[in-house]
Amino acid sequence: xxxxxxxxxxxxxxxxxxxxxxxxxxxxxxxxxxxxxxxxxxxxxxxxxxxxxxxxxxxxxxxxxxxxxxxxxxxxxxxxxxxxxxxxxxxxxxxxxxxxxxxxxxxxxxxxxxxxxxxxxxxxxxxxxxxxxxxxxxxxxxxxxxxxxxxxxxxxxxxxxxxxxxxxxxxxxxxxxxxxxxxxxxxxxxxxxxxxxxxxxxxxxxxxxxxxxxxxxxxxxxxxxxxxxxxxxxxxxxxxxxxxxxxxxxxxxxxxxxxxxxxxxxxxxxxxxxxxxxxxxxxxxxxxxxxxxxxxxxxxxxxxxxxxxxxxxxxxxxxxxxxxxxxxxxxxxxxxxxxxxxxxxxxxxxxxxxxxxxxxxxxxxxxxxxxxxxxxxxxxxxxxxxxxxxxxxxxxxxxxxxxxxxxxxxxxxxxxxxxxxxxxxxxxx
Amino acid sequence: xxxxxxxxxxxxxxxxxxxxxxxxxxxxxxxxxxxxxxxxxxxxxxxxxxxxxxxxxxxxxxxxxxxxxxxxxxxxxxxxxxxxxxxxxxxxxxxxxxxxxxxxxxxxxxxxxxxxxxxxxxxxxxxxxxxxxxxxxxxxxxxxxxxxxxxxxxxxxxxxxxxxxxxxxxxxxxxxxxxxxxxxxxxxxxxxxxxxxxxxxxxxxxxxxxxxxxxxxxxxxxxxxxxxxxxxxxxxxxxxxxxxxxxxxxxxx
Ligand SMILES: Nc1ncnc2c1ncn2[C@@H]1O[C@H](COP(=O)(O)OP(=O)(O)OP(=O)(O)O)[C@@H](O)[C@H]1O
Ligand SMILES: [Mg+2]
Numbered sequence: 001x002x003x004x005x006x007x008x009x010x011x012x013x014x015x016x017x018x019x020x021x022x023x024x025x026x027x028x029x030x031x032x033x034x035x036x037x038x039x040x041x042x043x044x045x046x047x048x049x050x051x052x053x054x055x056x057x058x059x060x061x062x063x064x065x066x067x068x069x070x071x072x073x074x075x076x077x078x079x080x081x082x083x084x085x086x087x088x089x090x091x092x093x094x095x096x097x098x099x100x101x102x103x104x105x106x107x108x109x110x111x112x113x114x115x116x117x118x119x120x121x122x123x124x125x126x127x128x129x130x131x132x133x134x135x136x137x138x139x140x141x142x143x144x145x146x147x148x149x150x151x152x153x154x155x156x157x158x159x160x161x162x163x164x165x166x167x168x169x170x171x172x173x174x175x176x177x178x179x180x181x182x183x184x185x186x187x188x189x190x191x192x193x194x195x196x197x198x199x200x201x202x203x204x205x206x207x208x209x210x211x212x213x214x215x216x217x218x219x220x221x222x223x224x225x226x227x228x229x230x231x232x233x234x235x236x237x238x239x240x241x242x243x244x245x246x247x248x249x250x251x252x253x254x255x256x257x258x259x260x261x262x263x264x265x266x267x268x269x270x271x272x273x274x275x276x277x278x279x280x281x282x283x284x285x286x287x288x289x290x291x292x293x294x295x296x297x298x299x300x301x302x303x304x305x306x307x308x309x310x311x312x313x314x315x316x317x318x319x320x321x322x323x324x325x326x327x328x329x330x331x332x333x334x335x336x337x338x339x340x341x342x343x344x345x346x347x348x349x350x351x352x353x354x355x356x357x358x359x360x361x362x363x364x365x366x367x368x369x370x371x372x373x374x375x376x377x378x379x380x381x382x383x384x385x386x387x388x389x390x391x392x393x394x395x396x397x398x399x400x401x402x403x404x405x406x407x408x409x410x411x412x413x414x415x416x417x418x419x420x421x422x423x424x425x426x427x428x429x
Numbered sequence: 430x431x432x433x434x435x436x437x438x439x440x441x442x443x444x445x446x447x448x449x450x451x452x453x454x455x456x457x458x459x460x461x462x463x464x465x466x467x468x469x470x471x472x473x474x475x476x477x478x479x480x481x482x483x484x485x486x487x488x489x490x491x492x493x494x495x496x497x498x499x500x501x502x503x504x505x506x507x508x509x510x511x512x513x514x515x516x517x518x519x520x521x522x523x524x525x526x527x528x529x530x531x532x533x534x535x536x537x538x539x540x541x542x543x544x545x546x547x548x549x550x551x552x553x554x555x556x557x558x559x560x561x562x563x564x565x566x567x568x569x570x571x572x573x574x575x576x577x578x579x580x581x582x583x584x585x586x587x588x589x590x591x592x593x594x595x596x597x598x599x600x601x602x603x604x605x606x607x608x609x610x611x612x613x614x615x616x617x618x619x620x621x622x623x624x625x626x627x628x629x630x631x632x633x634x635x636x637x638x639x640x641x642x643x644x645x646x647x648x649x650x651x652x653x654x655x656x657x658x659x660x661x662x663x664x665x666x667x668x669x670x671x672x673x674x675x676x677x678x679x680x681x682x
Contacts, residue, residue, distance in 0.1 A: 373479050373480065374571070376505070378527055378591065379502055379505035379532070388522055391521075392570075
């Protein structure tokens with residue numbers, strides 16, 4: 001990657017945004033992309049991206065798909081917010097009333113109060129900051145910008161679907177006012193298409209006092225696609241954030257989940273499921289900062305890896321000096337179905353006061369022989385027994401989903417991709 | 430009918446079963462007693478087909494077929510059932526789902542039609558009543574969070590649902606409270622019939638008061654040293670195992 005000059009000239013935004021874009025391009029040219037010498041990227045080699053997409057791998061490309069190529073989550077009643085090839089499609093979308101919600105493209109076209117500026121402003125000192133985020137800020141032209149007012153409880157989820165296999169830079173910002181409640185579903189779909197691109201997504205979430213957000217992040221990109229994501233959450237007093245991150249697709253997918261428990265009593269739950277096979281590479285780096293007293297964090301990640309799949313999980317928790325009565329627990333379970341599958345998992349705790357409760361546990365293993373024998377002794381075939389145990393292992397993180405429809409959808413999608421997991425009829429009762 | 434002849438088996442290179450001979454006819458109830466570590470569970474596991482046991486000599490035939498050549502699930506389809514001494518917990522795998530898969534696999538193997546969900550639920554509910562298992566256990570994960578006694582009761586419940594022709598009950602009475610023992614024993618008695626053979630491994634005469642065996646065997650140091658009728662159990666209760674060993678040694682000398 002020799003020439004790292006991003007061309008931000010023809011992109012939308014007022015003079016202020018243009019300045020911020022230019023600054024981001026500078027940061028990008030200076031810092032470049034993370035390499036294997038960076039501790040946070042030690043196990044994820046991104047040279048695949050430029051090797052596949054070429055020198056100017058960041059240049060947006062159109063999608064070969066259209067919204068009709070994807071039927072959505074069956075039975076889901078939600079506000080649809082549709083993007084194809086990184087572009088918002090208003091005719092296909094259904095925007096809720098009573099909330100401030102528009103696409104970034106629409107906002108940039110008419111940004112009288114400069115609301116978009118905060119989304120483009122980069123903070124190089126932010127945890128897990130990297131060149132992709134700089135590229136996003138320099139090049140993003142669409143996304144979702146929404147403010148959900150104080151005490152508004154959205155009646156239906158916001159369902160943001162990205163139909164792709166293209167290269168795009170998406171920038172989202174969602175703010176929840178005091179006591180507001182909402183569900184956000186980010187769904188990335190690609191299908192079996194042979195084309196490849198890079199989806200580079202940044203999502204900024206802000207929760208005011210007592211706000212509650214449930215966030216589904218469903219990565220089901222096409223098999224050749226690259227996916228780089230960042231979710232940055234800032235939580236005020238007693239707010240609640242729940243993430244269900246599901247990673248099924250893409251050739252290489254990396255997500256940085258950065259949560260700042262900024263005020264007293266905030267809590268977050270991060271749940272993750274990776275199901276990968278072939279040569280897929282999936283990496284989540286999560287970072288939770290306990291910056292205030294009486295905050296609670298829970299983290300539960302599970303991976304099921306087959307073939308030569310490689311997964312990386314890094315769960316870093318930093319408890320600040322003043323963050324007394326911190327209550328934090330993290331668990332990461334990994335099931336390796338093949339000898340060639342690989343997991344690199346690492347919990348990291350940095351604790352700067354004594355008044356904390358932090359638990360963490362990691363397991364890496366194969367299916368349990370005693371359990372297999374038990375099932376077979378009851379008449380289940382070897383294959384059936386293996387399927388059932390694999391399913392049960394993964395499902396443990398999905399039971400936390402409050403939407404049965406999404407859970408069912410993910411179960412189907414996840415297990416139909418593993419060999420011999422097609423007959424799910426009985427499992428899903 | 431089960432026929433075990435000169436069965437030798439080792440675990441991790443150590444010989445545990447040292448020439449077992451045992452024949453169990455249809456409809457018979459056999460009790461196997463013996464000191465800790467003598468090989469009772471090993472024998473049950475070898476019959477059920479658990480990995481990790483190497484059969485070095487001898488044979489096990491069931492209804493004339495070579496049981497040792499079959500996979501564990503095939504043995505289950507042939508009617509073999511093991512109630513485990515230590516039932517394993519399988520979180521996330523629904524008890525009823527497991528049984529439905531097991532029952533239907535067996536029916537398929539026997540050329541019978543599979544049961545649909547309705548018929549199966551009916552069967553399961555009736556069998557749960559038989560061992561007075563609370564319905565709430567049906568929808569829980571297999572043994573997940575069950576108490577020791579509940580696990581044992583669940584094993585007999587599964588036996589009732591799977592309707593084996595050969596049931597091996599490995600210390601099913603251990604861990605049961607006094608009432609539970611009676612209930613489980615009644616359940617087993619209700620399952621006794623002319624085709625079904627039952628092998629009970631136990632340390633306690635008490636179980637045999639409830640479920641009267643046709644034969645009692647003493648398994649010590651990997652061999653069946655003595656066989657008799659139900660009176661042998663009473664004698665063992667009174668005198669322990671040493672005299673059996675001494676007798677066997679004298680007979681050998
Ligand atoms: N996997 C193993 N590795 C090594 N030794 C084993 C293994 N499994 C069983 N053994 C040994 O084999 C012997 C017989 O064990 P088994 O469980 O059959 O005894 P048991 O008669 O059922 O005893 P108990 O009455 O205590 O249940 C014991 O000495 C035991 O330690
Ligand atoms: Mg035993």
